[in-house]
Amino acid sequence: MAKTALQFRHNGREVAVFVDGGVNLLTTLRDLIGDMTPKFGCGQGGCGACTVLIDGDAHLSCLTLAESVEGRSVETLDSLKDGPNLHPLQRAFMEHFAAQCGYCTPGMLMAAKALLDHNPQPSRDEVVNAISGNICRCTGYEPIINAVLAAASGGRAHA
Amino acid sequence: MPVTVKTFAASADAAAALSSERDARYLGGGTLVMRALNEGDVAISTVVRATDRALTQFDVTSSRITLGAGVTFARILAERELGFLHPVAGSIGGPAVRNMGTVGGNLFAPAPFGDFTVALLALDATVAVQGGYGARDMPIEEFLAGRARMASSLVLSASFQRPAGAEAFRYRKIARIKPKGGSVVTLAAHVASSGGRAIGVRIALGAMAVTAVRAKGAERALEGRALDAASIEAAVAAVTEGTSPADDSLASAWYRREVVGVHLRRLLNGQP
Amino acid sequence: MLELRKDIFADERDDNLKEIGKGTQRQDMLGHVTGTSSYFNDHQLQGMLHLKVLRSPHAHARIRRIDSAEAERSPGVRRIIRGADVPRNLNTLLSLINFGKDDEPTLAFDKVRYKGEPVLAIVADSPREAFEAIAKVRVDYEPLPTVFDVEEALKAGAPVVNETYPKNTFTYHDIYDHQKLRFGDVERAFAGADHVLEQQYQMSPIEHAPTETNGSIAAPDTNGRYVVYTSTQALFFSLDTCAKILDVPSNTFHFIGGTVGGGFGGKVDTLTEPLAILGAMLTGRPVRYIFGREEEMQFGPPRGAERIYLKDGVMRDGRIAARKVRAYFDSGAYTRLSSYAVVKCVAHLPGPYTIPNVYGDVYCVFTNRTPATAMRGFGVTAMDFAIECQMDKLAHLVGMDPMEFRLLNAYRDGDMKAHRREAKNTALIECVQVAAEKAKWPLREEFRQMSSRKDGGGTRAAIPATATDGQAPARAAAQQRTSYDRLPQPAAQAQPPQPTSPAPAAPAPAPQPPSHGAMRFSSVFGSRRR
Numbered sequence: 032m033a034k035t036a037l038q039f040r041h042n043g044r045e046v047a048v049f050v051d052g053g054v055n056l057l058t059t060l061r062d063l064i065g066d067m068t069p070k071f072g073c074g075q076g077g078c079g080a081c082t083v084l085i086d087g088d089a090h091l092s093c094l095t096l097a098e099s100v101e102g103r104s105v106e107t108l109d110s111l112k113d114g115p116n117l118h119p120l121q122r123a124f125m126e127h128f129a130a131q132c133g134y135c136t137p138g139m140l141m142a143a144k145a146l147l148d149h150n151p152q153p154s155r156d157e158v159v160n161a162i163s164g165n166i167c168r169c170t171g172y173e174p175i176i177n178a179v180l181a182a183a184s185g186g187r188a189h190a
Numbered sequence: 191m192p193v194t195v196k197t198f199a200a201s202a203d204a205a206a207a208l209s210s211e212r213d214a215r216y217l218g219g220g221t222l223v224m225r226a227l228n229e230g231d232v233a234i235s236t237v238v239r240a241t242d243r244a245l246t247q248f249d250v251t252s253s254r255i256t257l258g259a260g261v262t263f264a265r266i267l268a269e270r271e272l273g274f275l276h277p278v279a280g281s282i283g284g285p286a287v288r289n290m291g292t293v294g295g296n297l298f299a300p301a302p303f304g305d306f307t308v309a310l311l312a313l314d315a316t317v318a319v320q321g322g323y324g325a326r327d328m329p330i331e332e333f334l335a336g337r338a339r340m341a342s343s344l345v346l347s348a349s350f351q352r353p354a355g356a357e358a359f360r361y362r363k364i365a366r367i368k369p370k371g372g373s374v375v376t377l378a379a380h381v382a383s384s385g386g387r388a389i390g391v392r393i394a395l396g397a398m399a400v401t402a403v404r405a406k407g408a409e410r411a412l413e414g415r416a417l418d419a420a421s422i423e424a425a426v427a428a429v430t431e432g433t434s435p436a437d438d439s440l441a442s443a444w445y446r447r448e449v450v451g452v453h454l455r456r457l458l459n460g461q462p
Numbered sequence: 463m464l465e466l467r468k469d470i471f472a473d474e475r476d477d478n479l480k481e482i483g484k485g486t487q488r489q490d491m492l493g494h495v496t497g498t499s500s501y502f503n504d505h506q507l508q509g510m511l512h513l514k515v516l517r518s519p520h521a522h523a524r525i526r527r528i529d530s531a532e533a534e535r536s537p538g539v540r541r542i543i544r545g546a547d548v549p550r551n552l553n554t555l556l557s558l559i560n561f562g563k564d565d566e567p568t569l570a571f572d573k574v575r576y577k578g579e580p581v582l583a584i585v586a587d588s589p590r591e592a593f594e595a596i597a598k599v600r601v602d603y604e605p606l607p608t609v610f611d612v613e614e615a616l617k618a619g620a621p622v623v624n625e626t627y628p629k630n631t632f633t634y635h636d637i638y639d640h641q642k643l644r645f646g647d648v649e650r651a652f653a654g655a656d657h658v659l660e661q662q663y664q665m666s667p668i669e670h671a672p673t674e675t676n677g678s679i680a681a682p683d684t685n686g687r688y689v690v691y692t693s694t695q696a697l698f699f700s701l702d703t704c705a706k707i708l709d710v711p712s713n714t715f716h717f718i719g720g721t722v723g724g725g726f727g728g729k730v731d732t733l734t735e736p737l738a739i740l741g742a743m744l745t746g747r748p749v750r751y752i753f754g755r756e757e758e759m760q761f762g763p764p765r766g767a768e769r770i771y772l773k774d775g776v777m778r779d780g781r782i783a784a785r786k787v788r789a790y791f792d793s794g795a796y797t798r799l800s801s802y803a804v805v806k807c808v809a810h811l812p813g814p815y816t817i818p819n820v821y822g823d824v825y826c827v828f829t830n831r832t833p834a835t836a837m838r839g840f841g842v843t844a845m846d847f848a849i850e851c852q853m854d855k856l857a858h859l860v861g862m863d864p865m866e867f868r869l870l871n872a873y874r875d876g877d878m879k880a881h882r883r884e885a886k887n888t889a890l891i892e893c894v895q896v897a898a899e900k901a902k903w904p905l906r907e908e909f910r911q912m913s914s915r916k917d918g919g920g921t922r923a924a925i926p927a928t929a930t931d932g933q934a935p936a937r938a939a940a941q942q943r944t945s946y947d948r949l950p951q952p953a954a955q956a957q958p959p960q961p962t963s964p965a966p967a968a969p970a971p972a973p974q975p976p977s978h979g980a981m982r983f984s985s986v987f988g989s990r991r992r
Binding site: 070073107130166 | 485487488490491492493494495496497499500501503504506588590670671672673674675721722723724725726752754755
């Protein structure tokens, strides 16, 4: 099977892989590059577990053709930490018990990051809207919403 | 056969590839085609893409608005001049889906999806399509009626007249979860008024048939009449004419038929 | 806000709570927020192959012929696995504890019994190539009559779903086609009741829909063993099931589980491991078998639907005199855990209430639906839905406040439960009282004074004369007691309100000495065994 060369920036680093035709970005990140942080939940665009940032905007990597990110920037949960230090969102999720099984967490954090990068002081409604594409089967969402609001209000102090 | 991806800089070349290759599908935002590939649809062997910038442009300056087929819902939400479409764009998917989903792709979305198309139908949109025969404009109703054959053509844009006034265009989507989710029923209405009477009435329904459809019975009940309790009830009584809703995991056909009138009444009354 | 009501049962408690009431961090929370928690699929194995399954489109059909010749030649295909390739193709989950007969194939061979049942597995270099090969397989099905309704399935002449159980019910103790509970005489009590209410309740199947789908990766490891990464909630269960199905010693496998992306009961059935491991055995390569979302929703087992008929006799003063339950668990096409769910359900009857006459018949029924499994208190949850709806209706019937109605009928320490166990450490009364307080729901004084530790036992500790269908032991089974149990209260003088003249008091049974484990009650077998 003929493969296509693909080069892009993955969490700030230039990477290059060869992909099969039609393969999605999620599979590429996990199986070819070894970044296991975005998750497969549905392949249909309904759960958001595969959420990544492409050029700073939230996208569903399971519905993104791998080749379409040629030359672009892709960020996953792996990029959130600053060296050994947690991002304010990660700290807030811990403090507010915003995860149980943890499977939706990478997608939730990336959706939250996309929100705070564009809107550092969101209202509660805006937080709800920002994670509306992410399904959590465990927490009932309240701890997650609280964590995002807490990160937004305390964010400046931790920057 | 493995999947082959073909990317073209010019939309005309993409259209040519689409119409000449068997088992080819056009990839817009990915929400339809990538989903099919993920689920093992082996009927797709060629994926056609176009990077033509014309597809992502839009023109909101004149009274006729044109949206390139590649314009995303996020883009519409960022454009103040398209404020009347914000409730529509905002009702589709979550933020990530809105960054990806396109006007053109939504035309092909099967029920219970395809909400933007419901709005376009109410706005009496014209769809510019490029097929093997060349480019042509077609009324959206003609496009939807022949949609099964349209997969080998490339949608270039959708255009429509800006609604007469702030009240003229109304939209309402009923979903199990808000703000995202497939539709139980979607309603869009264009009701302009002249001399206290409703004119140019177009009412479009989503999730009430295989494609978005117009509620012509309800339209006839309103056209030329004052928009009051009596005419609204007449419209509600006739709203299911020409519909054939399906049973799915969100709602039964029976339920959809039962509630569409309730929501039409609320839409026309301007209730939240 | 978490509130600790230490005032309730205060004298029983050694009150140095070190963890309760404090927000203690999960040990895997750091892994969750950094994405380093390891789920089964987070492993890159060299040369991994992909397994996809061909599933039945029919709810019930005979398999006449499977033609996989074209699929065998399909590009990228490494191996096609059929029923005949599975060393022990018939299994049931609880055979590991000797409960039930092997009734479910890993890959169907003669019949398919539900839509989505696996018929064939294909292992290929990529998912796409596996899907393409699947599309090339031709199966000749002869559709058979279907049955989807639990009561229809029990009628004479209904299509036989599963030949292992030709009457479409699970067989208990090799004789009974349902679980029975008999306590007292419900018919006599109905005849003397002031009101009789019979209602039908129905729960639908419920899909767990975990965000992570079911799946596993199996790979040849050193020393002839196989390493298996799996999403299972039941690691050792799955390991032993695979050892049985693949007919190898259990130390052939190294199962690695750990973080599950949501289970809720939907990952207890060993759904993917046997085929993943067999694929690894037959190809010599790592094999991944993971459900897509549509597979998870349609083929992944749900909590089984239940149909429940509840008939109660109630006195005008609010005492429930008799409860008769007839219930049908929809097990789908195979047993899995539904046989056990029924046992749990019957043990739970009639709910947390002391009712002097109880009758239960609960069936585990086979239909042509997706086999059911565990989910969040299965066997009990749906029954409680029915019971609690019924309690509200009964309260309304006798004109009594629904909270007070429950307090009146609640079990108390020392009462004999319908399945002949003494009620111990009961607390329903206190829970209802606190709930009423929180909801600012007024309770009359006498109901606020009620206590789980008062007014139980005595005549309520006796086993009544019981109309049974056969031989039944005359005395209660030995009662287990541990050092954590509340001590039995002295036999009560006053009984909860009873307008009729009290029956002659039977002597309360002497508290049994602590059990040393030689006589053990098995919740599965419902009887003593060592």
